[in-house]
């Protein structure tokens with residue numbers, strides 16, 4: 001009897017110790033350290049606020065308009081209930097001799113990811129726009145397509161809409177049912193004021209692991225990230241109609257892409273994947289010719305077609321939409337810069353928790369100022385890391401990758 005008691009005690013002790021250890025590990029989680037020396041020149045492309053990033057975009061646009069022929073600088077204001085100075089800024093530099101390919105580079109579809117996207121655009125504008133590059137290739141830069149989220153540090157628009165789930169070319173798609181979403185709704189859309197030290201939040205990783213154990217990681221990832229059209233306050237809500245910036249940007253994309261044989265769209269994101277790594281991903285492409293072209297352009301770089309279990313597919317994404325409104329051969333490519341090693345279980349759980357707490361706080365408020373500060377800081381850090389090594393690596397790796405990709409694109 002004594003032995004049984006001892007064994008039971010030991011068993012409980014081991015379980016409690018394991019739970020405690022996992023909780024301590026979870027709350028001290030950091031992604032893999034990057035061993036790269038910060039580079040002042042690379043860091044100089046970053047701006048901390050939407051206003052400053054837009055000012056840099058405009059001054060780079062002015063400089064390019066002076067250097068090249070027929071450059072068009074344009075912008076449209078975004079209607080808002082709270083802010084009358086939100087705009088989407090565009091710069092079109094046509095191919096200077098013969099129109100072959102057009103490269104569209106879009107930033108800030110998820111507002112808070114705009115600081116990084118804008119920095120990359122600045123780098124491309126300052127370092128890639130040469131006579132040789134532009135002889136047969138045009139560029140369309142779209143800056144901060146979700147300026148509300150960019151300025152107010154949210155992923156979504158002012159209407160809580162995830163713009164990358166909202167860009168639908170036909171209205172019936174807003175009726176899309178995400179079958180897996182109800183499975184996760186309770187976990188990812190908590191109600192009430194945010195209390196970061198509540199039991200629910202302290203043991204969030206255990207609740208998530210329980211879910212992962214009952215479904216599987218790829219199934220859950222798909223359910224969470226695919227997008228949904230039924231819960232307006234929920235995460236990854238795609239809305240009931242196209243957001244006004246999508247309507248407004250459409251004629252510009254149509255106009256500037258006309259006359260080009262092939263269009264490559266690089267849409268810049270942050271947050272998902274291995275810390276400091278540029279992940280190339282696209283929704284499944286069925287046209288074999290386009291698939292071949294993309295293989296050629298990104299030769300030497302691994303990319304995900306959205307049809308493996310490591311990634312996920314989404315509905316209503318921006319790059320998919322652009323392909324539907326233009327006539328040219330179209331190569332859609334998202335570039336996502338990882339921050340929290342979300343390819344690991346704990347990294348993905350912590351990413352989800354940060355994203356949902358910010359959404360909960362936005363809709364239901366915070367229990368204290370400290371909770372609000374903590375959540376907002378962690379949220380921004382996930383999409384715009386302050387680490388100078390990270391920021392440097394993103395600029396340098398992209399420069400190297402796009403030097404290769406754009407030269408191959410020119411040869412298509």
Ligand SMILES: [Zn+2]
Nearest residue numbers: 110113269270
């Ligand atoms: Zn994004």
